[in-house]
Amino acid sequence: MNQKQLVQVVDQYQKSRQQFVETVADLVCKPYNAQFLQDADVISLLCPLLCDVVPSIRQKAALALGRLADHNKNLAMAVVKADILPQLVRSLASQNRYYKKSAAFLLRAVAKHSPELSQVVVGCGGVDALVLCLEELNSGVKEAAAWALSCIAQHDASLAQSVVDAGAVPLLVMCLPEPELALKRIAASTLSDICKHTPQFAQIVVDAGAISHLEQMVLSQDSKLKRQVFSALSQISKHSVSLAEIVVVSKVFPAAIASLRDPDEHVRKNVATLMREVVKHSPELAQVIVNFGGLAAVVDHVSSCRGNLRLPGIMMLGYVAAYGENLAKAVILSQGVPLLALCLAEESEQHIKAAAVWSIGQIGHHTTEHAKVVATANLMPKLLDLYMDASSSEDLQEKSKKALKSVLQKCTYLPALEPLLYDAPSNILKHIVCQFSKVLPHDSKARRLFVTSGGLKKVQEIEAEPGSALQEYINAVNNCFPEEIVRYYSPGYTEVLLQKLDNYKPT
Amino acid sequence: MAEHTTIKSSDEEFKREYFYRNSEAEENREEENRAVIRIQSWFRACKVRAYLSHLHKKAVIIQKIWRGFAARARFRQMVKAAYFIMKMNFYEEMAVRIQRRWRGFFVRKYIHDFYARKKYLEGLLINNELMRRELDEIQDFQEKEREHLKMVKEQTAKIYQAHRLHHLMSTKQHPGVFNSPFRQSPHEMELLLREVKYHTPTRVTPRCSGCFLDISNSVGPTFSETLEPLWIKSTRACDLRPKLPPITSKKQQVKIAKPIGP
Numbered sequence: 001m002n003q004k005q006l007v008q009v010v011d012q013y014q015k016s017r018q019q020f021v022e023t024v025a026d027l028v029c030k031p032y033n034a035q036f037l038q039d040a041d042v043i044s045l046l047c048p049l050l051c052d053v054v055p056s057i058r059q060k061a062a063l064a065l066g067r068l069a070d071h072n073k074n075l076a077m078a079v080v081k082a083d084i085l086p087q088l089v090r091s092l093a094s095q096n097r098y099y100k101k102s103a104a105f106l107l108r109a110v111a112k113h114s115p116e117l118s119q120v121v122v123g124c125g126g127v128d129a130l131v132l133c134l135e136e137l138n139s140g141v142k143e144a145a146a147w148a149l150s151c152i153a154q155h156d157a158s159l160a161q162s163v164v165d166a167g168a169v170p171l172l173v174m175c176l177p178e179p180e181l182a183l184k185r186i187a188a189s190t191l192s193d194i195c196k197h198t199p200q201f202a203q204i205v206v207d208a209g210a211i212s213h214l215e216q217m218v219l220s221q222d223s224k225l226k227r228q229v230f231s232a233l234s235q236i237s238k239h240s241v242s243l244a245e246i247v248v249v250s251k252v253f254p255a256a257i258a259s260l261r262d263p264d265e266h267v268r269k270n271v272a273t274l275m276r277e278v279v280k281h282s283p284e285l286a287q288v289i290v291n292f293g294g295l296a297a298v299v300d301h302v303s304s305c306r307g308n309l310r311l312p313g314i315m316m317l318g319y320v321a322a323y324g325e326n327l328a329k330a331v332i333l334s335q336g337v338p339l340l341a342l343c344l345a346e347e348s349e350q351h352i353k354a355a356a357v358w359s360i361g362q363i364g365h366h367t368t369e370h371a372k373v374v375a376t377a378n379l380m381p382k383l384l385d386l387y388m389d390a391s392s393s394e395d396l397q398e399k400s401k402k403a404l405k406s407v408l409q410k411c412t413y414l415p416a417l418e419p420l421l422y423d424a425p426s427n428i429l430k431h432i433v434c435q436f437s438k439v440l441p442h443d444s445k446a447r448r449l450f451v452t453s454g455g456l457k458k459v460q461e462i463e464a465e466p467g468s469a470l471q472e473y474i475n476a477v478n479n480c481f482p483e484e485i486v487r488y489y490s491p492g493y494t495e496v497l498l499q500k501l502d503n504y505k506p507t
Numbered sequence: 508m509a510e511h512t513t514i515k516s517s518d519e520e521f522k523r524e525y526f527y528r529n530s531e532a533e534e535n536r537e538e539e540n541r542a543v544i545r546i547q548s549w550f551r552a553c554k555v556r557a558y559l560s561h562l563h564k565k566a567v568i569i570q571k572i573w574r575g576f577a578a579r580a581r582f583r584q585m586v587k588a589a590y591f592i593m594k595m596n597f598y599e600e601m602a603v604r605i606q607r608r609w610r611g612f613f614v615r616k617y618i619h620d621f622y623a624r625k626k627y628l629e630g631l632l633i634n635n636e637l638m639r640r641e642l643d644e645i646q647d648f649q650e651k652e653r654e655h656l657k658m659v660k661e662q663t664a665k666i667y668q669a670h671r672l673h674h675l676m677s678t679k680q681h682p683g684v685f686n687s688p689f690r691q692s693p694h695e696m697e698l699l700l701r702e703v704k705y706h707t708p709t710r711v712t713p714r715c716s717g718c719f720l721d722i723s724n725s726v727g728p729t730f731s732e733t734l735e736p737l738w739i740k741s742t743r744a745c746d747l748r749p750k751l752p753p754i755t756s757k758k759q760q761v762k763i764a765k766p767i768g769p
Binding site: 257258260261263290291292293295296297300326329330333334 | 624627628631632634635636637638639641642643645646649653
């Protein structure tokens, strides 16, 4: 055999390897193929190709393994068991950019499924290798590395600690001003995943100067980018007052409020989450947001979307109203209460209803004016129904009971209280009758209305243990009326009268 | 002698008497001594008692006078103090009344200023309205931008289609697909086909599409309806400059129906 034929043999082998790897990489995109290929033990065939001489084969092999691991957890565990991760990580430093991209993709596909798999990736030094990739110039490599880091950091605080310890944060912050949109998105999402665990991480991210970049990106047109930016800002501001103040001072808010009209729902949801996290901390911050006109924007946002997307907006209204009665009045004036009534009526999920109920309680419990607004919106029977309904979850029942009690204690609007007399259980009834006993002694028109609408009759029919608070209130109510009327409405009075009639002898 | 005997007998008697008396005295001496002592002591005691009672009385008088004096002085002091306290109470009560009125006024005017709160809430409503209007404007503006971009995209797609389907243009002999004899007027596609000038596919096209997109990007927020793709005949100033044909193979002819030269 001459040299040409020898070279031909080697070439043929290389071509067949190339073809195999490319076909497998294409086939593995479909989940059902992946299962068959796994059963055919393709992983052990691909492993040696990772150390192949030809760089494109190495890269394609890494890509195929990555796609395989991407589909589900078992495949990822199988890839991990094949023990390729350590050698992958070791070889990462010396390879070209396509290989780095595919290797980063593989690490991401493995790490995204569960904390244990991420721990495995961290254990073989994957984080340092990915941080090395972040220092590359090529934006595709940076994007893949950043995505892998975000999948690792999202699971829990110790994994995020290992990411931060490897020095990823300054590099990620440097990725933010890059011109490529995809890189910006991924960097913002990674920072958001890191910040969400503890205040120290948020502080580290802020110290690295992320806020100024994030505030510039708020003005961009791309809605996916805005989603990530607002999510990052809300994770930063949720931890402490000082961090929230830094976010507010950075002039993010006018643009954020404008983004509440973005056509993309998730952008709006993340803006509402940001506002909620900021407002949670102190009344001054809530005042700042209200002065910006944030309440109107949030009310519009909540009325325009459905389902789980409403939740941060509803909670934000509750937090604002909780601070004091003038902020609660501001919420009322911004049409908060009809909106919450609408949410209660439209939504079917328990936790959204619980949040709406809690917000109503926060609005209504300050003064009689606030309670009157809540009562006139016809919310009291709804709250009672939610409390009594056996199909509501415990959380919902608990919250509606608290809200009902707190609003009742300030409610002096009697026409709204009367329907509640009929259905309420005794612990709520106590408060209702207490309110009646407070208002009736002073208002004669209300007394007349009370008698004619049958409320007095109902109060007489209530059975209460003598000496309990309920009995005292009933007595106080009865004392507001002349004795004949009380006797007239007491149960069984007709029998007493008829008996008197029987015993009467006309003279 | 008689006297002598009498004297002697009296002497004897005297002696006897003397002795008797002495013995009597002697016998009674103790008792008498004791009695005398008793009497003397009793008398002395009386004297001392009288003296003591005298002293007592005088002391009592002195003490009485002193105590009266001291008590009256104290009483005067107490009266002064009580008077002082009464005055202070009065002042304090008056001061409390003043302070109460002042504090009520101050709190109602400055701290829980009702009118400021009312103004604030009204201002908040106005602010909300303004914010809503601004947001509506921004939203409309962004909508218009997006619509415009969409329209531009659609238009370019149509032009591109027209460029590809140039062969469906109607000729003098035979009406084209888009120019059915049953229609009142030709379809818009037909009109587009007529306007689009056929360029043989050279490397010019990607450059044109590229620079078209650049133009559309830079126009962005200040959209103008005068945007025209390059395939349409135009008499813009840049097209009037002499354009050299690209260096391609002989078969392709680039028809540029623009006047070359001023």
